[in-house]
Amino acid sequence: MLLSELQPKTIIEIGAFTGGSAIWLTDCLEIFKIAGTVYSIDIDLSMLDEKARNDSRVNFVKGDGNNLGEVLPAEKLSQLPHLWLIIQDTAMVDVTGLLEYFHKNGLKSGDYLIIEDTNKWVWDSWGGGWKNQEEMENGRQKMANSHQTYQIFLNN
Numbered sequence: 001m002l003l004s005e006l007q008p009k010t011i012i013e014i015g016a017f018t019g020g021s022a023i024w025l026t027d028c029l030e031i032f033k034i035a036g037t038v039y040s041i042d043i044d045l046s047m048l049d050e051k052a053r054n055d056s057r058v059n060f061v062k063g064d065g066n067n068l069g070e071v072l073p074a075e076k077l078s079q080l081p082h083l084w085l086i087i088q089d090t091a092m093v094d095v096t097g098l099l100e101y102f103h104k105n106g107l108k109s110g111d112y113l114i115i116e117d118t119n120k121w122v123w124d125s126w127g128g129g130w131k132n133q134e135e136m137e138n139g140r141q142k143m144a145n146s147h148q149t150y151q152i153f154l155n156n
């Protein structure tokens with residue numbers, strides 16, 4: 001429904017994994033007859049499903065979401081038509097850096113930026129039986145810091 005309403009011309013996903021979500025987004029664009037393009041970035045494209053790998057409609061890009069200047073340089077971004085829908089789907093990328101990068105490089109009023117897994121209690125629900133308690137604590141801390149960041153971002 002959001003896709004149909006927004007009619008995004010550029011979708012940028014950080015975190016491709018098997019490529020399932022990128023293919024789904026591309027299928028949605030086709031179904032809604034939206035002339036948009038999907039870019040799906042992952043630091044490790046080896047996990048892409050074969051069907052995704054062979055789907056020429058999606059632009060899978062190998063790169064580090066913590067180094068967006070290299071993956072999606074400002075000049076490249078300036079050529080991507082708006083409305084942008086940016087979906088951050090990896091806990092391994094610094095949310096502050098991501099927000100700042102797009103904010104300083106073309107994000108416009110009306111564009112959408114979705115940060116997945118931001119529920120404060122997500123680490124607790126994932127935590128049952130997780131052996132590395134230090135990793136759990138780091139995750140909880142990162143989530144708490146991110147919530148402060150969103151608040152600062154939203155207030156400005």
Ligand SMILES: C[S@@+](CC[C@H](N)C(=O)[O-])C[C@H]1O[C@@H](n2cnc3c(N)ncnc32)[C@H](O)[C@@H]1O
Binds near residue numbers: 021
């Ligand atoms: C939750 S999965 C993405 C799931 C996918 N969007 C879906 O819905 O099917 C997270 C992905 O982020 C990738 N990733 C981890 N660190 C990254 C980084 N620094 N930059 C880009 N991608 C990263 C992982 O390789 C993994 O494939």
